[in-house]
Amino acid sequence: MLQPVSESHAVGETQLAAYRFMLRARLLDDKFAALYRAGKIHGGVFLGRGQEALSAAIGVHLNKSDVFAPLIRDAAGRLAFGEPIIDAVRTYLGSALGPMRGRDGNVHRGRPTEGYLPMISHLGAMVSVVNGVLFARRMKGISGIVGVACLGEGATSTGAFHESLNQAAVEKLPLVLVVANNQFAYSTPTSSQFACPDLANKAIGYGVESHSVDATDFSACMETVGAAIARARAGHGPQLVVATLLRLCGHGEHDDASYIAPEQKNSKLGRDCLKVAEDFLLKKEFADAAQIAVWRSEAIREIEEAVAQAQREPAPDPYEEKWSALSSEHLNELREET
Amino acid sequence: MPQISIIMPQLGESIAEAAIINFLVKPGDHVEGGQDLIEVETNKATMTVTAPCGGRIESFCAQLNESYAVGDVLGKIEATKEEAARFGLDLPTPAKSCDTDTEVISKKSRNATGSRVEPTVRGLPVPANASGASYMSPRLKARMHELGLSAADLAGIAGSGAAGRVTVEDFEKFMAHLDKQKLTRASSMRVAVADAMRRSWTRPLATVGLPVQIDAVLLHRKTCEPKPGPALYALRALAVALAENSAVAGRLVGTNIVHPSAIDVGFAVEAEDGVLVPVLRGADKKPLKELVIRYNELVELARQRKLPADATGGSVATVTNFGTFGLIWATPIPLPEQTLVLGLGAGRKMPHWDEAKGQFVPVMEAYLTLSFDHRVLDGGAAGRLLLRISDLMRQPEKL
């Protein structure tokens, strides 16, 4: 089950914890990329390389009683929210024992009754679902909680984004929308995605508060995301966080991202937030190189074990399947064409 | 009272005209709305034109076997205003009237206004070539299968459905009616023969006949021991003739004539409610006196229904001697897998003109009839075969 980091840790402890989630996420992503190239994964592989700081910052500031709807590149946030590595590995490898039991795969995973919502592919669609969870809890008299929905800058073009943010604003829900503007939606650059000079300006249109952050800057992420979540939790209504970075991988591992110009990769925007975080921790003497090396090898071993385990597990059996999508068994139409 | 036009309806996509094949009512008749009036035929189906409303048939201007376009006026019905309104016909129709010029009543004419004809076809089409008693709906097929019946059994049932088809209701009425009449169980032999004859009849069969003088045969018979039956003479003659030209006993399969590989000839033996056909194998290769014993054996076995399996089947022609029933002439039906059946009638004393003596002289004469599958041979070849058989039978010592 999910085991998130509690708020009572000192800031340094929290930053260390966040860094460790980033590191594990990066190594996990590397593992998935390797498995993909080895032909061991059905379907696509989608990495979060470059977005770990932003994602981990979200996860470490959430409580078990909060709601989280991560998206494609949130491996770090998922781990920080408490997802065990085996869940991710099982979903990618299609194990029948994973949370989606082979019915969905790769990043489409979650545990809804634990506040961890599994995404559907239609971008923007998860935000109103987070709204609904918050809405229901409020009706039940539960307060002091927050719901985070992650989006890319491309998703801000969808009608669903608009409807959901508007709805959250009208209902004054404690929603935090974290928009990772990584400059590309697949191959589409931001110049073809929106015309406003700064996505954060949209907040004014919806009547909500906004925050902007350089997502390559680890400590800035921790501070900004933490503040936005705190504002929402304190009842100030929806918060729009716009984080800027460069996507450091293809849209999926099938994409070589050759449309990204080298100048961008070599700019400040193209910094690797993991390296930035590492430098930060070393400078602050929150950790030393040896410690980091140990964490790295521990994480690698943990990942290897999870992969080995999942690969031994059974795939779903079509003959054991109850081929029905309704929970009400008696309403199933069992008209099979055999 | 308003006169409502009976118009050729839209019979289906891409159908532009239909031919009148039957008038079901006549002028002066009172009809109901929706009642079938005229049977028409398109290249796809037989359908009916129905009464647009109730009333009296005033006239038909369409003629039998003529084609009319969709939208053409075929006749008029006189109806009350209320009746017309009930069927939505109280609005003026754009259809052309009967008493204008003949332009309307011509082949391939089109509706001059170019408008779509409403309403669409009133009747559901019965598939062409399957109309009448031979069309069976899935339900009727299922029901008949349940009862072990086939399409031939429908022939006696009057159909009340479209194009005269037999509906399930018609069928059940017929079956209920049957129960009221005397029924005897048909033996399995009877059922088997019925099926064989039905299958045989699917081919175009024809018969030719020839009287043959059998005095020589009767004389020859007296000198033999055991005595061969007259039919055996005919059988042996047939075998010899077929050995000379086997094509006439061939089977048509697609575009090939399949020649027989051996001249095995069968002969009909009546056996209790049916006919069995034992076979003399290679009848062309053995002279008559060698065939007699086997022939008599087979007749006895057949009568007792004890024919072994290898003694029947696989013959290329059959001989039937209905003369034993006193019949002088008949048109037998070949077995379904054979092309020929040779029939022998009863011998009679007949006057025969003797040119040399200048008078009639008595001779024993019997008719040979040959029924054949007309797809494989024509009358000429059949006639030549009969002539050859006749010649052979007039020289029985050579058989």
Next chain:
Amino acid sequence: MAGDAGDLGVGCWMLDVGCFPFIPHMSITYLEAIREAQAHALRDDPRVFIYGQDVGAFGGAFKATKNLQKEFPGRVLDAPISEDAMIGLAVGTAIEGMRPIIEMQFADFSTVAFNQIVNQASTLFWRTNVPCPITVRLPFGGTSGSGPFHSQCLEAIYAHYPGLVVLTPATVEDAYSMLLSAVAIDDPVIFCEHKFLYYHLKAEKLPSEALPIGKARIAREGRDLTIVTYSAMVHEALAAADELATEGWQVEVVDLRSIKPLDTDTVVASVARTGRLLCVGEAWPWGGVTAEVIARVSAESYGLLDAPPQRLNAKDTPVPYHPNLWAAHRPTARSVAAAARKLIRF
């Protein structure tokens, strides 16, 4: 709780009713029955709430929620014009165990929420084993002058997707009992209420028992022809049957009640009696409910048919505005009778 009893699929919700709500009217309309059912649900189950445009103080565009906000404060809530977000929110609340009733103002607008209905709501249970007990009420079907965007029948589109239940009550009694069942069902239900029937159909009183969801009803017994239909077309079919009775034909009318699951057994049993099948639907022909019924009967019970199965639907164009055109666009008692006569005479 009413919800648990609903799992049995029988009208067991009635077991929970201690005292039948007293309705002071002599008769009750289809619309009032829907309002009563919602009041009943709100009263009995604190997990139920209603969310839609203008449903609060205004009582809804058709007054289906009139006075309900007053009686149940905080449970009948106005939504912005955001059908997508409305359904997304409903799914979120369902994950938390609530039982939302979403009122779409017109079925025609539900297509804005199509993605959330067919990709979010209908797949949740299959993907995650967490049920999604939402009810989406669609005012559907044509009335004179409503035009292309206030008349659509979308039951076949939703029925196509796995994971949805689609209901089409044709009577006042069914509008009441089936809406209560819809709320009790643990799966997403598309509840199609016919706008024409709202005010035109009346009953003397609400029912105390009901056929289970998934069972069709024989609305009229007959032996010469079977008409399978649903919602407002049931009434057209009954009128056509009356007309044919004067000509000596007894037509059987089957009211499907629920489109998905579809009660093929009752349909097949009727065709076994009559041998002739006419399916009538107000929706468009391509891939409609009528096509589905005929496909099933033809595939599974071919040997029962004494005539080719036929269907009658609206014309394959958007629903027209002008009453002349509208009257010809969809099946009416007259066109149903004409189609039936054709089939009877085959």
